[in-house]
Amino acid sequence: MYGTYLRRELAGRKKQTLIVAIGLAIAIALVIVVNALTAGVRDAQAQALESVYGVGTDLTVTDAATEPGQGERPRFDFDADAGETDGETTTLDQSMLRTDFLRGTLDSSVLDTVAATDGVAAASGALSLTDSTFSGELPSGGFGQQDDQQDGQQGAAPEQGQAPPDGGQGGGSFGVDSFSVLGIDPAATAIGPLASAEVTDGRGFDAGDAEALVALVDSTYATTNEIAVGDTIDVAGSDVEVVGILGSTSDSADTAANVYLPLRTAQSLAGVEDVISTVYVQADSAASIDAVQSALSDALPDATVTSQAELASTVSGSLSRATALITNLGTWLSIIVLAVAVLLSVLLTMSGVGRRTREFGTLKAIGWSNGRVVRQVAGESLVQGLIGGAAGLVLGVLGIVLVNVLKPTVAATGANQGAGPGGMGGGPTGAGGGMFSTTPAADIVLQAPFTPWVLVAAVGLAVLGGLVAGAFGGWRAARLSPSEALRSVA
């Protein structure tokens, strides 16, 4: 009789059952999708970090960022007789390889200090550079006199961030291209950016490449610029042989730079001393990361030691916006919708009990106990919750499948990796950059993974919602005095 009565009542009150079930279904689906997307953005952040900082990097050591207004901006200077003049046109072509002017460099000896610190399992250093090329045609006479120059002085190419001046009489055209370069120690590629890359063509660096003019090229950059193994590329005016093509181990991200050179080669072409930009540090255990960070900060007071969690906060772009949106708005939205759905379920159940005053009064009059009546009401609510949970589960799974089919892409920008004069076409895929700035970015495909415990928990929430509604409804039904119930409808 319990099941029969329950089935008939729910079928007889289809509208109420539907409203409660839909409310719970939407709430449960939202909980499932938000949780899946939260896991997805966390994975995406990890991928973004890996593509920039490599697998296994627990900490990074960098020099402090330069103060605003400090740091020499890169600029192109041309002598009066620079370029090749042909009639009224002068063709100019200059390239330079520069470190990040927004952040200083570290002496290579820092690497020894880091490696000697307790708790450090491995460390490697890399030098971030940007190769910028100015090329174009100008009327003979170059940039012409500018306001702040005396007569006879030749003009300079615009500094980073400045608009180019007028081309003088007769007009001209020029462009500034850039690409990112990372100097890597060929003997220490197990940690750092190359740890999340694999050779897809040609070969990687070996010990004999320490000062050679050889390069590895990111596969996306190589495809875009039609570079193959065996080709030579111009780096800071020198011909460098491409010995290998690198791809990211993640399908959805690029490697950390466009071009990789042996560290000493990079230092030599950039005209810098024995310096590096970043030390990548691997701790010997997850538990020791904090202690290692503290020890490194003490040993290197002038440097910035950053953990993975802190690095995660430097990942900007649409990924960070998506993360904020999902974890903040998404979480609160799912909590609010779930609360509203449960409240709706409670109110409708209590209202239903009120409408069935005569029915429950009659049942008590013919001998039904309070407990029996309450069990009936609770059972009806529980089934409504289960229906809502099942529908929510289906909706939530469909939502996850939809996200995974659509494969939305979010851009993740790392903080100040290889920033410098740049331009159109430079930088890793998707960066684009402004005319004179480039920060490496990765396009990460946002996925929503299935997490079994979330699915189970979500259905559990629906059941709980049904039980809460049943408890309130049952309480109201239990309070009904049969004589008052029958009197009220007499």
Place this chain on the structure above:
Amino acid sequence: MTITDLAPAAQRDDADQPLYRAAGVTRTYTHKGRIVKALTGVDLEIMPGEFVTIQGPTGGGKSTLLQLLGALDTPSTGSLLLDGRELASASAKELGRIRAEEIGFVFQGFNLIPTLTATENVDMALEPLRLDRAERRTRVAEALVHVGLDDRGDHLPSELSGGQQQRVAIARAIVKRPRVLLADEPTGNLDESMRDEILTLLESLCAEGITIIVVTHDSAVARRATRRLRLTKGVVQDITA
């Protein structure tokens, strides 16, 4: 076989003892801040197997008295015995057990569950008795036969006439083989021919040993009773003669 063949109470030797004995029963309750005295000092004895009607003006306390007799409510003061057991001081659980096992109710509005068939509505009354499935099926079938609706068991209340619905309600009341059947205006929503059907049925049940107590406005119903009471302003008078 009659519905009361196996009823333990019908086989008792104390049939000359009152089934109900009320002494000084009052019932007051508060309504919108005012105290309402529904019954003021009711003294009453009802013997087993009687067909009793309770008449009186609206608001006279008839339904209140019926609810006290039906163990749906307890007196504010006084003593009310059912077969020697004091209802006034019985616990809610005990009152529930008495309602489940010994008292059948019939209401003016039938009060059937609209989503259940006639058979299922009758079966609802056996739910508290925890009988096995076979016993329940047998009793339900007997009850429907007794009221002449054995061919309408799978009909919903909406598919039955008013008279048929009331007969289902009576079947629900008698399926538990009660000692007493209480009816509050059982013919109030029925036309004349259906009224006679119901009254004939009640008389037959009374003849089989069930005590019938009916609250009614209808003199035609009251004339069928073996004993007539009148309740005016909370006080009972026997007007049988």
